[in-house]
Amino acid sequence: MESLFQFISENQLMIYLVILMIFLGVELIEKVPSVLHTPLMSGANAIHGVIIIGSIIIMGQADNTFATIFGFLAVVLGTLNVVGGFVVTDRMLDMFKKKK
Amino acid sequence: MESLFQFISENQLMIYLVILMIFLGVELIEKVPSVLHTPLMSGANAIHGVIIIGSIIIMGQADNTFATIFGFLAVVLGTLNVVGGFVVTDRMLDMFKKKK
Amino acid sequence: MIIGSVKETRESENRVALSPAVCKQFIKSGFQCVIESGAGAAAFFSDAAYLEAGASIAGSVSEVYAKSDVICKVNPPSLDEVPLFRSGSALISFAYHLTNRPLVESVNARKIALFSMDAMPRISRAQTMDALSSQANLAGYKAVIIGANESGKIFPMLMTAAGTITPAKVLIFGAGVAGLQAIGTAKRLGAVVEVTDIRPETKEEVESLGGKFISFDTGGSVKIEGGYVKEAGDDVLARQREILKKHLAAADVVITTALVPGKKAPQLINEEMVAIMKPGSVIVDMAVEQGGNCCFSEAGRTIVRNGVKIVGQTNLPSQLASNASESYAKNIYAFLTHLATKDGFKWDMNDEITAGTLICRDGNLLK
Amino acid sequence: MIIGSVKETRESENRVALSPAVCKQFIKSGFQCVIESGAGAAAFFSDAAYLEAGASIAGSVSEVYAKSDVICKVNPPSLDEVPLFRSGSALISFAYHLTNRPLVESVNARKIALFSMDAMPRISRAQTMDALSSQANLAGYKAVIIGANESGKIFPMLMTAAGTITPAKVLIFGAGVAGLQAIGTAKRLGAVVEVTDIRPETKEEVESLGGKFISFDTGGSVKIEGGYVKEAGDDVLARQREILKKHLAAADVVITTALVPGKKAPQLINEEMVAIMKPGSVIVDMAVEQGGNCCFSEAGRTIVRNGVKIVGQTNLPSQLASNASESYAKNIYAFLTHLATKDGFKWDMNDEITAGTLICRDGNLLK
Amino acid sequence: MKTFILDLIYIVSAFAFIVGIKMLGKPVSAKRGNLLAAAGMTAAIFGTIFLNESVMPTNYVWIFGALILGSAVGYVMAKKVQMTQMPQMVSFFNGMGGACAALISIVEFDHYIHHPGTGSVAHLVILLLGMIIGAVSFSGSMIAYGKLEEKIKDFRLPAQQVVNILVLLVIFGLIYAFSAGIVVNPLTIYIILGLAAAYGLLFVFPIGGADMPVVISLLNSFTGVATAFGGFLYDNKVMLFGGILVGSAGTLLTVVMCRAMNRSLANVLIGNFGGKAAASSGRAVTGTIKEISAADTAALMKYSKNVVIVPGYGLAVAQAQHVCHELELSLEAEGAQVKYAIHPVAGRMPGHMNVLLAESNVDYDKLLEMDDINPEFKTTDVVLVVGANDVVNPAAKNDPASPIYGMPILDVEDAANVIVMKRSMRAGYAGIENELFFNPKTRMLFGDAKKMMQELVNELKNA
Amino acid sequence: MKTFILDLIYIVSAFAFIVGIKMLGKPVSAKRGNLLAAAGMTAAIFGTIFLNESVMPTNYVWIFGALILGSAVGYVMAKKVQMTQMPQMVSFFNGMGGACAALISIVEFDHYIHHPGTGSVAHLVILLLGMIIGAVSFSGSMIAYGKLEEKIKDFRLPAQQVVNILVLLVIFGLIYAFSAGIVVNPLTIYIILGLAAAYGLLFVFPIGGADMPVVISLLNSFTGVATAFGGFLYDNKVMLFGGILVGSAGTLLTVVMCRAMNRSLANVLIGNFGGKAAASSGRAVTGTIKEISAADTAALMKYSKNVVIVPGYGLAVAQAQHVCHELELSLEAEGAQVKYAIHPVAGRMPGHMNVLLAESNVDYDKLLEMDDINPEFKTTDVVLVVGANDVVNPAAKNDPASPIYGMPILDVEDAANVIVMKRSMRAGYAGIENELFFNPKTRMLFGDAKKMMQELVNELKNA
Ligand SMILES: NC(=O)c1ccc[n+]([C@@H]2O[C@H](COP(=O)([O-])OP(=O)(O)OC[C@H]3O[C@@H](n4cnc5c(N)ncnc54)[C@H](OP(=O)(O)O)[C@@H]3O)[C@@H](O)[C@H]2O)c1
Ligand SMILES: NC(=O)c1ccc[n+]([C@@H]2O[C@H](COP(=O)([O-])OP(=O)(O)OC[C@H]3O[C@@H](n4cnc5c(N)ncnc54)[C@H](OP(=O)(O)O)[C@@H]3O)[C@@H](O)[C@H]2O)c1
Ligand SMILES: NC(=O)c1ccc[n+]([C@@H]2O[C@H](COP(=O)([O-])OP(=O)(O)OC[C@H]3O[C@@H](n4cnc5c(N)ncnc54)[C@H](O)[C@@H]3O)[C@@H](O)[C@H]2O)c1
Ligand SMILES: NC(=O)c1ccc[n+]([C@@H]2O[C@H](COP(=O)([O-])OP(=O)(O)OC[C@H]3O[C@@H](n4cnc5c(N)ncnc54)[C@H](O)[C@@H]3O)[C@@H](O)[C@H]2O)c1
Secondary structure (H helix, E strand, C coil): CHHHHHHHHHCHHHHHHHHHHHHHHHHHHCCCCHHHHHHHHHHHHHHHHHHHHHHHHHHHHCCCHHHHHHHHHHHHHHHHHHHHHHHHHHHHHHHHCCCC | CHHHHHHHHHCHHHHHHHHHHHHHHHHHHHCCCHHHHHHHHHHHHHHHHHHHHHHHHHHHHCCCHHHHHHHHHHHHHHHHHHHHHHHHHHHHHHHHCCCC | CEEEECCCCCCCCCCCCCCHHHHHHHHHCCCEEEEECCCCHHHCCCHHHHHHHCCEEECCHHHHHHHCCEEECCCCCCCCCHHHCCCCCEEEECCCCCCCHHHHHHHHHCCCEEEEHHHCCCCHHHHHHCHHHHHHHHHHHHHHHHHHHHCCCCCCCEEECCEEECCCEEEEECCCHHHHHHHHHHHHCCCEEEEECCCCCHHHHHHCCCCEECCCCCCCCEEEECCEEEEECHHHHHHHHHHHHHHHHHCCEEEECCCCCCCCCCCCECHHHHHHCCCCCEEEECCHHHCCCECCCCCCCEEEECCEEEECCCCHHHHCHHHHHHHHHHHHHHHHHHHEECCEECCCCCCHHHHHHEEEECCEECC | CEEEECCCCCCCCCCCCCCHHHHHHHHHCCCEEEEECCCCHHHCCCHHHHHHHCCEEECCHHHHHHHCCEEECCCCCCCCCHHHCCCCCEEEECCCCCCCHHHHHHHHHCCCEEEEHHHCCCCHHHHHHCHHHHHHHHHHHHHHHHHHHHCCCCCCCEEECCEEECCCEEEEECCCHHHHHHHHHHHHCCCEEEEECCCCCHHHHHHCCCCEECCCCCCCCEEEECCEEEEECHHHHHHHHHHHHHHHHHCCEEEECCCCCCCCCCCCECHHHHHHCCCCCEEEECCHHHCCCECCCCCCCEEEECCEEEECCCCHHHHCHHHHHHHHHHHHHHHHHHHEECCEECCCCCCHHHHHHEEEECCEECC | CHHHHHHHHHHHHHHHHHHHHHHHCCCCCHHHHHHHHHHHHHHHHHHHHHHCCCCCHHHHHHHHHHHHHHHHHHHHHHHHCCHHHHHHHHHHHHHHHHHHHHHHHHHHHHHHHHCCCCCCHHHHHHHHHHHHHHHHHHHHHHHHHHHHCCCCCCCCCCCHHHHHHHHHHHHHHHHHHHHCCCCCCCCHHHHHHHHHHHHHHHHHCCCCHHHHHHHHHHHHHHHHHHHHHHHHHHCCHHHHHHHHHHHHHHHHHHHHHHHHCCCCHHHHHCCCHHHHHHHHCCCCCCCCCCECCHHHHHHHHHCCCEEEEEECHHHHHHCCHHHHHHHHHHHHHCCCEEEEEECCCCCCCCCHHHHHHHHCCCCHHHEEEHHHHHHHHHHCCEEEEECCCHHHCCHHHHCCCCCCCCCCCCCHHHCCEEEEEECCCCCCCCCCCCHHHHCCCEEEEECCHHHHHHHHHHHHHHC | CHHHHHHHHHHHHHHHHHHHHHHHCCHHHHHHHHHHHHHHHHHHHHHHHHHCCCCCHHHHHHHHHHHHHHHHHHHHHHHHCCHHHHHHHHHHHHHHHHHHHHHHHHHHHHHHHHCCCCCCHHHHHHHHHHHHHHHHHHHHHHHHHHHHCCCCCCCCCCCHHHHHHHHHHHHHHHHHHHHCCCCCCCCHHHHHHHHHHHHHHHHHCCCCHHHHHHHHHHHHHHHHHHHHHHHHHHCCHHHHHHHHHHHHHHHHHHHHHHHHCCCCHHHHHCCCHHHHHHHHCCCCCCCCCCECCHHHHHHHHHCCCEEEEEECHHHHHHCCHHHHHHHHHHHHHCCCEEEEEECCCCCCCCCHHHHHHHHCCCCHHHEEEHHHHHHHHHHCCEEEEECCCHHHCCHHHHCCCCCCCCCCCCCHHHCCEEEEEECCCCCCCCCCCCHHHHCCCEEEEECCHHHHHHHHHHHHHHC
């Protein structure tokens, strides 16, 4: 119990942030028309590709073969997620260009 | 320049929080029907009455007449803001009770 | 005060000046009513209904005239009837005093007070007494029904297995009370409606009913006074006729209501224009009693020229006898309760309505 | 193949079986057309218009009969006309073969092939040829216009300075093609419309046009076949009459279209019911040719009973000659191009439409 | 341990505020939102009193005394105030908050002076900023309050804008000088305080009464910012977030309100505001009229039981009959009862309104004649006059000189609220002014009838 | 210094993500929102490469190699994929993200093993959670991809739910054992990894193809959570916020999508989902029909140039003529051209549609006869069939045995999209099935015509 309180107190700002972020996420999505569900999912998918930052750090720190190979793989996969994700989203959104 | 960066870095979470909070505030207000402008303003007014926490702390710490008097005054004013604010808001919102 | 009403003597007149409902109202206000037996029959108001309303039924015309302080009629009495009136009594009816001088004089000679319904000033508070409007309104509706009945075409568009029937084109001359009601009625039936008038404010009014207004430059020679056309120069009429030609050529039904008060109706459709109209098309000339808007119109008759039927039926409201009588009676009620109390007339000559409608009294010709 | 059409001889018939527009279509498809001079005049189709469409004008009836491979008419020919037909030629018209036996036999005797338009099967692909529908549709509209014209009341509600005019109540018997169109038209004019029918599916149809359906328990004795009432027991009709009384008492205009194919029209308004109707109300009996839905109806006449006008006009479509002729001609076009090519008839007796409409051929009576 | 629990309480309170504000944004949940925020506040207050380590129990008597005093006064004031005076009440309470913020800063400053070296320069600047903003908010709110109470009149210095900017410059100059150590006399901050209060006066004085709500909203967000500075000062999260929330939400609310009134916030900030406002609100020639927005009209009608629509010639001109019917249906879907009051001469021909409304399929039963509807206005919540003018002009009853004197009219004034929808203040057929438009119960909804009705239908879905 | 700048870049990127997501929520701004998010991502990536102190320039060649390889492959895949295959592509890319998260955890774990004592237990747990979620997301996404590509069929274990829960229990048991030091063999984490991947398979396998979008959305938010754990691990704010944002927004999106499909998220989570789905989507008797929502229909029409409305008897039954006219006006306001295709026998009497549409004031010029409109369908973007059936039944042309064979019909199939609005799959007057409903171009919008038209009008305003 004590330790839970301690954790909360120590990471207070973080908790505020996480809750706020969740609020904001909910607030942002709530009124989205359903045609945009798929593009939005796709866009969000590209955004979580920010995991690539982690893989770059790992790759950057890599000092053994294991880390190099896995790091390389991680960066490739992350890039796939990011680039593919944004490009696919962009293509999906072409349907919203006014045809005139 | 350096110090600015330092400040940003040191208060990073705070900055995230402030910006997020602003975002959230904007997001929350954006689609409010204009009939609710006044009650909303009134409600927000009551909420910033949270300044009372500051006055309670001051009052609580007060160890001289100056602080006691001013602290007492501050708590009274803050309470006015809080209690009056919420009660007035509540009364305003009575108009939204369905009449049937 | 005793109010009397008699059976109208004008040919094919079905209306009556007082309805049972209005008699009831009068009686509630302390008046008495005497109705000639059978007066309301043509409008389907039975003697029994009048009796039930509290009126008394008189067996003869003369009995009504003898008893009544005021006689309410729709049409002006004939010269023969005037002697039947009690001297000193009053008469309310359409009188057209400007064109009906012999009658006015004979009435005046008998010292009858004459109120003419058609002289009602068109002011806001007199609207409830405005029989010209109430009757013109019904006439506008009826004109369209007659047009629809005479036409070999239906008004609405219909897309059917046997091909598409295009909507009828209805062209309306004059957007006064009758013209506006005609627009509304023809639109309801599904026709495409075009309208011409020379008062500028009518454009908006026509459009407010969904009609298309035919705009043309009326120039300076149109004089408007108090919402009425006072005068329209020949040049304007000529220009108007020119513009209207192509609309006439396309029209299936034409309804003309154009009038200039106190003048002969403007002739807006001449021989040449009838010639370019489609065979089978119909003109309902509501202005026929004032000389007609079409050169061929003959009052009371339907003639065919060049395949075009020209309907000159007069007295359209009479064909809607129930509604027309009821409305007229309500106008009378509003008017008479304004002019008089149950104890007699007020003769308030400062009142615009009294002054406007009183034609003669006590042997004095006021208009 | 030469298609001929003549002036209708039936009294006050204004329609014609071929219109210039349809002639043009036929000619484009390789047929030839011969029209008796003046055949279209009553429907305002001039000889010139036919000529322009490419048809030839024949000076006399006999010339048309002599030249034509197929004669298109609206009404069946009189017995006198039959000899004028070329033996071996064909005739298309309404023939009412079940009730018109002498004619059918005389036609058959001359070895004329007779197609009866009223025998058209009511199947989807025959809808374009269904002249009963196309004419009934127009008749439904016309009946309302007649009702409105005869009534002393206007249809719409109007709130005016001279009081409020309540909307007319229109009661419609039978929601077939004519009845439905009548609902639509009366609604458009602003009337409150009530409808009675004994086919259950008509409730939804009536409501789809904004009419109020008068529901009552029709019980088991109503037999429906192929969308038509086959039989309705006397008990049902009695119950229906009972229910309708209070609606009739309130009605201003009644339009009756109730029919049971091949039978006399059901008598739905009896003497007692007319008696409770308001004086001044109007009955337009569209079933009058089949005996009428009202006991007093007389074909071709308007009579007044008890203050109620009972209009027995026959042949309403004829009064809308332009539209009715055009629609009929389009039905003929669809029918004939289905039956024949420009080189002659196909005589495809396996075809439901041919088999359904062909009454006799080559001296053989098929129906 | 205590601190941890307090932190947790603060987290909960902060989110109660956020959710509360969110709920305040929807009519159905607004009341609960307010209660939620109040609950959060209560938790934060009592949490602070009992769990904050620096609060000495010896001071409890003072604290509770102040709380009880403040609560009693605040409650009574809030309960007693009349509905129409709510805005000034809000302004008053806002001023109290501002004053509270300023007081805290003063006490803190006193502390700072007596214990030099306890705070950084940043700390000092924040303290001063909190004080200034609090003071501006306090004095500004008091002026706004006075104006709305009509105890204070508009007032403008000759070169208002220049003066305002000068005062601001002096304030910031002093802050800089003080925090940079150029000026050291502690009394300086009282000068700053005074100037800030003066700025508040100068800022609000010239602004017209009609624009007060915007000003109050702005001052409200100022107090929010002052609160946030307080939170920074004490590293107190709930003050910080509550303050920022009100600061941001309040600012946006101000912008939104400005937008609804066709102003820009820039105008407010440079104090140029009042001048323009006065000019553009001078629509009425005689008396004052009150405008209303489509959104407010929609909300008003949504929460009404009986609505009467009075159609006139303008409905016909705009061809708004179809959307009018739609509005009727939407209102009925909300549970309101809707009727049409048909004046016998509305429009330009007998039965004009009937023809139109029948076209859009309005049920005949909903159309009431003048004589039938007139007694009903007394129990009507909202009358919506759509493009009618003469037929609702009380001059017909009151003014014997009027050309329409004697014409019976629809007694819409008897209803609780009258909304008049037309394009301008122009007259109708009779060409005369209509005093109904200046009636205290009346609010004008300017615009083309078709457009505005459509907006009402849309807003009804949101409201 | 570098770190400070990087921090700043991260702040900017994080807010680019937030604003990007917000913009993605509105059709007009969606494209720009996507670009903004992409720009934020680019900044974050290059910022990390050049400014992160721990990234060794010696590894630049590997990093850029990987970036170029990934970009090239990702770009080509994304560009080549057909419009209809977009969803599986999203799933695939999502899986890549999940795999990336798992890989990072593995490498980090390796680091952890080799440098014992560098991280806390919390650190380890977070690391393991990131790995598990990443692995579930990866394997689940791959199955979803395979299913949508129709390479993998539905598959259900006998006691699917029990198995799923068991696997989950084992995973969490192992994590506890490992982090509490009960189990110490480092290989355990590979077992955990394997189990997690297996759980992903088990989770997605039984779910029907039609429900894949929901599953993908859920897996997407999983990857977001994995990313957030990564952010926690590295104390990297942009990963943290990006991850949380996607985690929360993605979860809500999943809920919203479920709601639109009448499912509950609970069903998804316990894996019970597929079973129900299969049952409730079995509406069609022969062939398969595709449903569409009012919102999607509205968007489709909004971005169309030519719209044709085909009214039938259902329009009359629903008395939807007025709202139909309203829809027409709304569409025209959006710049579309709207026409009505009137079949000669639509309805139940000749001219039935004319009577209705005239009642609602539809312009005569907009009503086209069958012969005039039929050639136009080829250039029509959307045909909206409102309560018509027989008059658009291709059996009239194709099926000589049909009772309507030979009747001319409206060739709506020629249009690019056909939306059929009716209440059910019931037949019309002729009582026969309509193969148009099973046409690949056709989508069914089930509901009462009046209600659905009203929804279309409303949605058109939002879309
Ligand atoms: N019914 C009849 O038989 C008849 C015949 C002749 C005369 N009249 C007279 O006409 C008058 C009728 O009274 P009323 O109240 O119906 O009409 P009104 O007094 O003429 O007033 C109509 C009002 O509608 C507004 N308006 C016009 N177009 C509009 C639009 N597109 N959108 C919104 N508002 C619009 C106008 O104000 P804005 O310009 O500010 O928008 C105008 O003030 C009476 O005076 C009556 O005596 C009646
Ligand atoms: N026009 C004439 O003169 C005439 C006369 C007699 C017969 N017919 C025949 O009638 C048919 C007309 O074709 P059609 O396409 O217009 O009609 P239809 O084929 O009868 O189809 C109408 C469709 O509307 C749907 N519907 C009914 N009520 C609805 C509501 N409230 N909301 C939404 N949809 C509704 C029904 O499906 P759900 O039940 O699934 O909703 C039905 O399938 C033709 O077969 C024609 O031959 C025409
Ligand atoms: N306020 C009231 O009490 C009241 C009541 C009813 C009518 N009015 C007003 O009275 C006026 C006339 O109404 P009315 O029905 O008695 O008019 P009317 O019968 O005298 O004339 C009918 C119409 O014919 C038109 N006309 C004249 N010459 C024409 C021409 N050459 N071409 C086309 N049209 C021509 C007139 O402009 C008028 O609109 C209108 O302004 C109307 O608004 C007022
Ligand atoms: N598919 C097609 O091709 C097509 C075309 C037109 C009509 N139809 C169908 O044909 C049928 C009949 O149409 P119609 O106009 O020729 O009918 P009709 O002229 O034979 O009869 C008119 C109406 O009278 C009704 N009726 C009979 N007895 C009645 C009674 N006692 N009381 C009230 N009403 C009574 C009938 O039900 C019918 O609705 C309908 O089902 C119609 O839908 C089909």
